[in-house]
Amino acid sequence: MPLACAKAPKATCSRVFARSAALLLAAGFCVAAHAVPSFARQTGLACSVCHTSPPELTAFGRLFKLRGYTLQNKAANPPVGNTKSLGLTQAIPLSVMLLMSDTADQAVVPGTQNNTAAFPQQLSVFLAGAFASHFGGFAQFTYDHSSDHFTMDNTDLRYAEERTLGGRDWIYGVTLNNNPGVEDVWNSTPTWGFPWISSDSAVGPLAAPLIDGGLAQDVMGLGAYSLWNNHIYTAFSAYRSEHAGGPRPVDGKGFTYNIAGLAPYWRVAWQQTAGDNYFEFGTFGLAVNSFPGAISGAEDRYLDPSVDLQWERPLGPNLIDAHASFTHEVATLNASFAAGAAANLKDTLNAFRFDTTYHWRHRYTLTGAYFSTTGTTDTALYAPAAVTGSQNGSPNTDGYILQGGYWPAQNIDLSLAYTGYLKFNGAGTNYDGAGRNASDNNSVYLALWVIF
DSSP, X not given: OOOOOOOSXXXXXXXXXHHTHHHHHHHHHOOOOOOOHHHHHHHTOOHHHHBSXXXXXXXXXXXXXXXXXXXXXXXXXXXXXXXXXXXXXXXXOEEEEEEEEEEEESXXXXXXXXXXXXXXXXXXXXXXXXXXXXXXXXXXXXXXXXXXXXXXXXXXXXXXXXXXXXXXXXXXXXXXXXXXTTTOOOSXXXXXXXXXXXXXXXXXXXXXXXXXXXXXXXXXXXXXXXXXXXXXXXXXXXXXXXXXXXXXXXXXXXXXXXXXXXXEEEEEEEEEEXXXXXXXXXXXXXXXXXXXXXXXXXXXXXXXXXXXXXXXXXXXXEEEEEEEEEEEEEEEEHHHHHTTSOSOSEEEEEEEEEEEEXXXXXXXXXXXXXXXXXXXXXXXXXXXXXTTSOXXXXXXXXXXXXXXXXXXXXXXXXXXXXXXXXXXXXXXXXXXXXXXXXXXXXXXXXXXXXXX
């Protein structure tokens, strides 16, 4: 069932550092998580009941998550004497994920070897299941090969109830999590969007909206959500910086984003079926006031309103689906501008993603995706640097991904992906000022993913 981390290139003291070095960190730490066999053991259902191919959720999988991950086919422990019921599931709530990969770049990064093998690229342990009658969740702990240590990964704990409101079914609940968007149940938002797995060594672009993983696993948030009449979904959460690996109490030093007060995340979506077609239309967003490298002083402000779309259509035993999202970020960089880390007081970023996948009998998948980022030219924020920088100060990047997957079993995936860039960090040729072209960052990614 649903799990953890993230995806395509994204950005994760100054905004310059966020848009360059942290981007490389994000590539190393963020790999989309997948179905968790401990949920399958708990429910007695195959992974394909909740997933088309992990981590894409089916209608049943979305309801399972909204109901707090609590469905089970085994009785909990009965009451003892006059004590309250001890609702312990008899299924072991543990799962393990192992990801091994190899990445080949079209042009080797100077001073590095090509064909970068990762054994493992990622190893994760999940605590995932129903913890009480209305309370469940998952917590992911990940070993990253590049950093050579375990860290807390995506976590979502939730309490859920089911009632009627206005004579219609109503599911509502509370979520405690560490990544804005991880509570969502659709695969059209950045947290759960394509690509499901990606390289930790391929060169990634310089810029991404903050909502695209910039706060992942670095915050703590509490929120409420509701699905009414199986049509309208609403959610609201508020986040606070907590900085894993940082000092206690938090002093903000060395961290790009230190939330001033609380950062709200919102989500509204409508789902509808029309014949054999399923549609979801929605909006989501994040607003953050941040002290870069401190807990007081001048602030940078980010507003990331977004829209998304999801479509599914069964074709006999097969399925075709598509996802799209668009984010328009407005960044008011009072602190970064005063520190000389940004050339403009206000910058914008526009990020668009589209992907479509054909699923053949839960055994094969073929995906095509397009991504594009455009924004304000800022020669300080997007400065020249060999390989990772921008010669002209532009964040503009666009490209495509072609990926095929083979599932010999529902918990084993062998995938091959090709990522191609048409423009990278503002140009197609000599984008970094050191002679590197956008197509030099094209890559082939081969991965074996096993979860048990």
